[in-house]
Amino acid sequence: MKPDPEFDLPADEIRRLGRVAVDLVADHVGGIAAGPVFGKIGPRAPWFDEPLPETGCDPDALLARVREQVMPFPFGNSHPRFFAFINATADPVGILADLLASATNPNCWGGDHAAIHVERQALSWISQLLGYPADAEGVLTSGGSMANFTALGAARRAVCPDVRDGGLPRDPRPVVYVSEQVHHCVDKSADLLGFGRRFVRRIATDAGFRMRVDALEQAIAADRAAGLRPAIVVGSAGTVNTGAIDPLDTIADVAAREGMWFHADGAYGALAAIAIPGAFAGLTRADSIAADPHKWLYVPYEAGATLVRRKGGLTDAFARPAEYLDQDPESPLLGPVLFSERGPELSRRFRALKVWLGIQRHGRAGYARAIGADLARARRLAELVKERPDALELAVEPTLSIVCFRYAPRGKGLDEARLDRLNRRIANRWIADGSFFLAPTVLRGRSYLRAAIVNFRTSEQDLVALRDATLQAGAELEKTV
Ligand SMILES: Cc1ncc(COP(=O)(O)O)c(C=O)c1O
Numbered sequence: 121m122k123p124d125p126e127f128d129l130p131a132d133e134i135r136r137l138g139r140v141a142v143d144l145v146a147d148h149v150g151g152i153a154a155g156p157v158f159g160k161i162g163p164r165a166p167w168f169d170e171p172l173p174e175t176g177c178d179p180d181a182l183l184a185r186v187r188e189q190v191m192p193f194p195f196g197n198s199h200p201r202f203f204a205f206i207n208a209t210a211d212p213v214g215i216l217a218d219l220l221a222s223a224t225n226p227n228c229w230g231g232d233h234a235a236i237h238v239e240r241q242a243l244s245w246i247s248q249l250l251g252y253p254a255d256a257e258g259v260l261t262s263g264g265s266m267a268n269f270t271a272l273g274a275a276r277r278a279v280c281p282d283v284r285d286g287g288l289p290r291d292p293r294p295v296v297y298v299s300e301q302v303h304h305c306v307d308k309s310a311d312l313l314g315f316g317r318r319f320v321r322r323i324a325t326d327a328g329f330r331m332r333v334d335a336l337e338q339a340i341a342a343d344r345a346a347g348l349r350p351a352i353v354v355g356s357a358g359t360v361n362t363g364a365i366d367p368l369d370t371i372a373d374v375a376a377r378e379g380m381w382f383h384a385d386g387a388y389g390a391l392a393a394i395a396i397p398g399a400f401a402g403l404t405r406a407d408s409i410a411a412d413p414h415k416w417l418y419v420p421y422e423a424g425a426t427l428v429r430r431k432g433g434l435t436d437a438f439a440r441p442a443e444y445l446d447q448d449p450e451s452p453l454l455g456p457v458l459f460s461e462r463g464p465e466l467s468r469r470f471r472a473l474k475v476w477l478g479i480q481r482h483g484r485a486g487y488a489r490a491i492g493a494d495l496a497r498a499r500r501l502a503e504l505v506k507e508r509p510d511a512l513e514l515a516v517e518p519t520l521s522i523v524c525f526r527y528a529p530r531g532k533g534l535d536e537a538r539l540d541r542l543n544r545r546i547a548n549r550w551i552a553d554g555s556f557f558l559a560p561t562v563l564r565g566r567s568y569l570r571a572a573i574v575n576f577r578t579s580e581q582d583l584v585a586l587r588d589a590t591l592q593a594g595a596e597l598e599k600t601v
Contacts, residue, residue, distance in 0.1 A: 137180070144191060145216075149198070158196045168189075203556065206388045206572045208416065230459060242476040251400075256429055257462065264412045270434070272296075272310065272354075273313060274437045277437035278430075279381055295348050296315050297320075300323065301360075333367055336371070355402075358389015358520050362515070382407050384408070390409060391415070410425070439461035498522065502525075510530050544567055558586075
């Protein structure tokens with residue numbers, strides 16, 4: 121038996137193909153700004169309906185296909201005029217890191233190989249960037265949803281020690297508190313972890329979309345009086361809709377007084393503490409934090425992080441022996457961390473390399489500068505909106521890098537329902553024509569255009585163009601609603 125040459129390419133062939141692939145990467149990154157923001161496939165969908173290949177083909181043909189059918193049709197989040205969701209622009213260093221990570225292709229469940237040490241150090245650096253203990257117990261996840269799920273898994277085990285054997289107690293029943301602006305992945309996690317949606321309290325927010333602590337305290341008191349057990353409170357360190365930061369310090373006081381676990385969802389916002397630590401007072405008092413390198417460390421998808429202050433907090437919730445993994449204490453395989461015991465995943469890719477390289481490439485200072493610039497872009501866009509009170513309305517002053525605004529011309533008699541339709545049509549027109557990409561959101565029942573800026577490529581000119589395009593599209597579309 122011999123190695124199969126179709127799979128086992130010789131090193132020189134990898135080098136040759138790799139150069140072609142890296143040229144594709146460079147052309148793509150260099151040409152992003154000149155193309156449409158959103159690469160809609162539309163009528164080309166039949167490209168992806170071919171029958172299953174029965175035999176293989178030449179790798180050059182594959183790269184040519186990627187060049188023609190994939191690279192020109194991106195989601196758009198590395199384009200300077202992409203402002204949708206919270207999808208960051210990818211740092212080119214991270215793009216290369218992912219290639220190198222796939223080349224070594226380790227399984228990062230544990231062991232004394234380099235990737236495990238890289239992940240351990242990357243997690244410690246993320247903790248330190250947040251001002252959290254350098255030795256907090258952590259794990260990299262696929263993103264913020266899994267980071268919150270994993271942290272809430274640790275919280276569940278801490279507040280209900282028998283949960284892994286006996287399930288959640290019925291009496292007293294544990295209750296989770298979140299703000300009405302919490303990311304829906306926290307609801308999903310509470311649901312999957314068995315808390316039950318009827319036992320998740322959505323606490324009202326103030327005019328700045330921050331959790332109202334008086335309402336939190338009232339809800340806790342009412343639940344105690346009803347014989348329930350207030351168990352977990354989730355504070356948002358940057359909400360997805362507006363970037364609001366809940367009063368984390370006061371929430372930490374309430375959690376301490378009530379004997380509750382305090383989790384901070386900082387998937388989007390927490391890493392902005394590198395640039396503006398004062399805005400996140402109380403974050404470091406959280407029992408657990410979710411923070412996403414694939415947002416404000418600009419690493420390519422995917423990388424989220426869960427951090428838990430107490431050692432053993434994650435392993436108590438997730439460790440599960442397996443005959444074929446249980447290690448001989450004398451085995452040279454043994455390494456510093458079993459990441460498989462810190463979350464639900466066993467096989468895990470080498471997510472840490474791009475995070476580890478990014479932090480070394482830019483350091484704390486580089487990220488403080490880049491995040492600070494995103495915050496400044498948001499403030500500038502808000503100013504541009506406020507310069508035109510005759511036609512534009514800002515929903516709320518930006519706290520981080522999200523600006524919610526709408527086209528609402530004075531004196532035109534457009535009621536709220538027509539304004540909602542109009543603003544959605546504006547966003548749809550841009551997605552279709554490729555000029556911008558914004559995802560609208562709903563605040564207090566009204567639709568707003570929402571610009572989220574996690575994008576080191578966006579210029580002042582892009583922001584002015586966005587404001588002017590809103591005025592133009594609004595004026596053109598107002599008769600259609
Ligand atoms: C505050 C917040 N939490 C959680 C998430 C979920 O993160 P992911 O999309 O990486 O799963 C997001 C995503 O935008 C978010 O903004």
